[in-house]
Amino acid sequence: MTLAQKGDTLFLAGGFSQVDGVGRNNIAAVSKSTGELLTWQANVDGRVNSILRVGNVLYIGGQFSTVNGVARQRLAALNATTGSLISAWQANVVGNGLVIEDLHFDGTRIFACGSFSSVNGIPRQSLVALDPGSGAVQSFAASIGPSATVHCAETAGDTLFISGTFVTVNGSYHKRVAALRISTAEVLANWNCNAEGPIIGNVAVDRGVLFVSGPDSLNGHFVGRLGVTSSSYPEIPPPWVATINFVNNSRLGLRSYDMLFCFGGLYAVDDVQRNLLAAWSVPTGFESWINNPSTGEVEVLPRGFNVCPNPSDREFLVEVEGPDIIRGVRVFHGSGRIVFDLREVGSSNLVTVQLGRAARGEYLCEVLLGTGRRIVRKIILE
Numbered sequence: 001m002t003l004a005q006k007g008d009t010l011f012l013a014g015g016f017s018q019v020d021g022v023g024r025n026n027i028a029a030v031s032k033s034t035g036e037l038l039t040w041q042a043n044v045d046g047r048v049n050s051i052l053r054v055g056n057v058l059y060i061g062g063q064f065s066t067v068n069g070v071a072r073q074r075l076a077a078l079n080a081t082t083g084s085l086i087s088a089w090q091a092n093v094v095g096n097g098l099v100i101e102d103l104h105f106d107g108t109r110i111f112a113c114g115s116f117s118s119v120n121g122i123p124r125q126s127l128v129a130l131d132p133g134s135g136a137v138q139s140f141a142a143s144i145g146p147s148a149t150v151h152c153a154e155t156a157g158d159t160l161f162i163s164g165t166f167v168t169v170n171g172s173y174h175k176r177v178a179a180l181r182i183s184t185a186e187v188l189a190n191w192n193c194n195a196e197g198p199i200i201g202n203v204a205v206d207r208g209v210l211f212v213s214g215p216d217s218l219n220g221h222f223v224g225r226l227g228v229t230s231s232s233y234p235e236i237p238p239p240w241v242a243t244i245n246f247v248n249n250s251r252l253g254l255r256s257y258d259m260l261f262c263f264g265g266l267y268a269v270d271d272v273q274r275n276l277l278a279a280w281s282v283p284t285g286f287e288s289w290i291n292n293p294s295t296g297e298v299e300v301l302p303r304g305f306n307v308c309p310n311p312s313d314r315e316f317l318v319e320v321e322g323p324d325i326i327r328g329v330r331v332f333h334g335s336g337r338i339v340f341d342l343r344e345v346g347s348s349n350l351v352t353v354q355l356g357r358a359a360r361g362e363y364l365c366e367v368l369l370g371t372g373r374r375i376v377r378k379i380i381l382e
Contacts, residue, residue: 004053006080008032009040011058013048027051027060029083042083043068044076052103052110054132056080057089061100061112074100075112075119077135091128091135094118097149102202106155106182109138113150113162126150127162142185143170152202152254158182161210163195163203176200177212193218201264204254213244213254213262226262244268307365311380314355318367325370326351331379332364339363355381 001014010032012019019028020037026048029040046064053059058078060067067076068085077089093100095117104111109129112119119128122137127150129140144150148166155161160180162169169178170187176195179188193212201213212218213226226244245268253264267273305320318329329351331340339358342351353365363379 002049002051004051004058005032006053006056009038009080011051011053011080013044013051013060013062015047026062026064040083042078042085049099049101049114050103052105053080054105054110057086057132059103059105059110059132061103061114063099074098074114074116075130075135089133089135090120091130091137092120094121099149101150102152104153104155105132106160109140111153111155111160113153113164115149117146126164126166127153140182140185142180142187143168145169151200154203154205155182156205159188161203161205163200163212165200176215177203194220202254211254213264305367305375307367307377307379310377311382314358314381316353316365316379318351318353318365320349320367320369325349326367327370328368329353330366330368331355332366333358333361 001012003013004011008031009029011027011029013027015026016028017023017025019030022037024037024041026044026046027042029038030036031038044060044062044064045066046062048060048062048064050061051058056079058080059075060078061075063074064076065071065073067078068083070085070087072085072090074093075091077086078084079086091112093112093116095115097115099114100112100116101114102112110132111127111129113127115126116128117123117125119130119137120135124137124141125144125146126148127142127144129138130136131138144164145166145168148164150162150164150166152163153160158181160182161177162180163177165176166178167173167175169180170185172187172189174187174192176197177193177200179191180186181188193210195212195215195218197214197216199214203213204211211226244262244266254262307316307318309316318326320326326348328343329340330338330342331353333339340353340355342353355363358381360381363381365377365379367375367377369375
């Protein structure tokens with residue numbers, strides 16, 4: 001299921017025929033505050049994979065061929081107030097395995113991705129930029145490959161990040177994840193995170209950090225199905241790992257708001273049960289895990305966990321009370337460079353970190369616990 005919001009109205013889209021026992025074909029609207037089904041209706045004859053609101057317009061993409069009885073091949077625009085089809089907006093998608101997987105608005109154009117070969121008669125392979133007012137195909141054009149699917153598109157400034165089944169983009173080797181310059185459609189040759197794994201899901205960008213769901217590894221670093229790298233310098237190793245268990249052949253979705261949400265067929269994170277949804281606190285170092293999606297209850301840190309003093313003068317303690325133990329500690333400079341790396345501590349509950357002549361500033365301290373869980377804390381050196 002996919003969501004969009006306008007005021008107190010929450011739009012739901014996916015593959016369904018009823019909401020609260022009332023007929024609704026693949027798209028519906030409910031009150032965000034009460035959950036009550038609203039009278040708003042639009043009739044879509046196939047699954048909706050992505051819904052995007054821009055102003056008073058809802059853009060939808062998926063596996064449908066008609067909307068409100070009018071032919072619309074995989075893409076359509078609806079009035080967010082009335083549910084009526086916006087007839088002036090048309091983007092006719094053609095191709096084998098025809099599907100729209102994701103929609104993204106960068107403030108100027110709408111990126112649609114999936115599996116297709118042309119839009120409005122203009123060749124575009126699985127990725128297209130569209131005019132938000134008319135659906136006209138824009139000049140942006142990237143060569144993805146004849147049989148590849150693009151699962152997700154996300155932007156940061158003039159950079160477009162995509163994920164999918166591709167191995168090359170514009171003829172250059174970029175496996176599963178790539179970055180392109182929006183203004184020219186050129187692939188960023190020096191940006192390559194070498195994603196490995198059977199299923200690569202979505203990408204999300206938050207404050208210079210790129211998250212990738214699904215991979216076993218990025219640039220040779222094990223990432224446990226949720227990869228983290230710099231959106232500018234992908235060679236920097238991730239300062240944390242979250243090992244996610246999920247149902248085979250399911251793709252994990254990502255969305256970044258004030259927290260990073262991962263959703264889909266997951267059932268455990270770091271061996272802790274999570275039912276379809278998990279979340280991390282991006283600003284505070286990824287250590288917050290949502291227990292219950294309906295209540296937002298957050299799991300507490302291990303008993304007695306502490307990093308002190310903080311701020312410090314290049315020496316501080318990491319401690320945790322039993323029965324948990326500390327297995328390793330790493331400290332990263334803001335550039336991603338490792339300045340302290342202590343592995344196989346043994347059965348200690350207390351580790352002293354000495355950073356010698358490290359420069360003043362902000363660092364990340366990663367602590368690996370005996371349970372396999374990793375916690376990251378921001379450290380300030382004075």
